[in-house]
Amino acid sequence: MILGTSELPGTELRGHSMRASADEHRGRPGAGRSIVVIGGYGAVGGATARRLGLWFPGRVVVAGRDPTKARILARSTGAAVRAAGVDVDDPADVDRLLDEAAVVVMCVERANAALAEACLRRGVHYVDVTASTPVIREIESLDKLAARHRATAVLSVGVAPGLTNLLARHCLERLPSGDRIDISLLLGQGGDHGADSVRWLVAGLTRPDGRRRPGARRARVRLPGWGTRTVHPFPFSDQRTIGESLRITATTRICFDSALVTSLLFGLATIGFFTLVGRLRAETPLTSVLSRLHRGSDRFVVHVRASDAAGNAVSSAVTGRDTCRITGVVAALVARDLFTTSLPAGVLHIDALQPSRPLLDELREHLMTVEHDDRRSRLPE
Missing domain, CATH: 3.40.50.720 (NAD(P)-binding Rossmann-like Domain)
Structure with a gap:
């Protein structure tokens, strides 16, 4: 439909x-x-x-x-x-x-x-x-x-990109007046994320301008199964493609299942540690270190919220396990x-x-949970 x-x-x-x-x-x-x-x-x-x-x-x-x-x-x-x-x-x-x-x-x-x-x-x-x-x-x-x-x-x-794009469009199908998309992604540190995924994460951290869309700030978001978490702007490709295809402002943010690891990584980013890693061309050893870290769960959450100038908002989320499998x-x-x-x-x-x-809807057949919040009242995050 x-x-x-x-x-x-x-x-x-x-x-x-x-x-x-x-x-x-x-x-x-x-x-x-x-x-x-x-x-x-x-x-x-x-x-x-x-x-x-x-x-x-x-x-x-x-x-x-x-x-x-x-x-x-x-x-x-x-x-x-x-x-x-x-x-x-x-x-x-x-x-x-x-x-x-x-x-x-x-x-x-x-x-x-x-x-x-x-x-x-x-x-x-x-x-x-x-x-x-x-x-x-x-x-x-x-x-x-x-x-x-x-x-x-x-x-x-x-x-991300992928489920994020689908959720963004679905939110705007339910709120055509929406002029802003906020995407939040929680990634578990456990499991096998694949070599290319870890290299991509390191590249995002080490790019001098890579951690945020201009004007984007960290945010507090309620994530299904995890409560309210702090998510940080990150250079996912979906914010560009969603913004261009739907003609809307889109921002993607990320956190990890460990709030401590999230704070540590983005604290280091704030003081320029990863920028220095990039200048020293030390991405390969950093990738090797992060590839060996498998503490935590293999769970993930993708949460997307569309809002308009009047303060109306709708949201959708997909939760599951093992991002590589999904x-x-x-x-x-x-x-x-x-x-x-x-x-x-x-x-x-x-x-x-x-x-x-x-x-x-079909994602539910592959061990994922899909939730939609269709309230259009003024929803705080």
């Missing part, structure tokens, strides 16, 4: 529901081709490949520079997933892989824009889980190429739809594919 989408920009692309059962898909994947998951043996890629293997047994290929790891992942799924070696820096290697691909899901950060261009030129659909703003901008520039070859590339596929689930849902459904050609962000409510 579409909730007020006629009042939002960009809704002409929406109306293709991703919601369908695995049984519906088994009989009709097109063209006899496969879904290729590059980096499919990593934390996110493995979750993506396993989910797709359940829906399309024998039609999913796990690929990467380490064929041994690909084979281990493939064996763990029985016959559902096949393995292949590929070096995305080798055009001939990529061409061979694309010969059988209908959809490529990119789960690592390595030559992303070049791979996206190779896919789109051949009419192969492309999904990228990257959270890196420069990479996203590069792929966005391929929009005309994708349209010319009737291919679709989907970005903002994961937790990113894999969201990527698999998008790849599933590209594999089975005709979607608009071009480079799109996830919230432009369909009405937000059906996909948010």
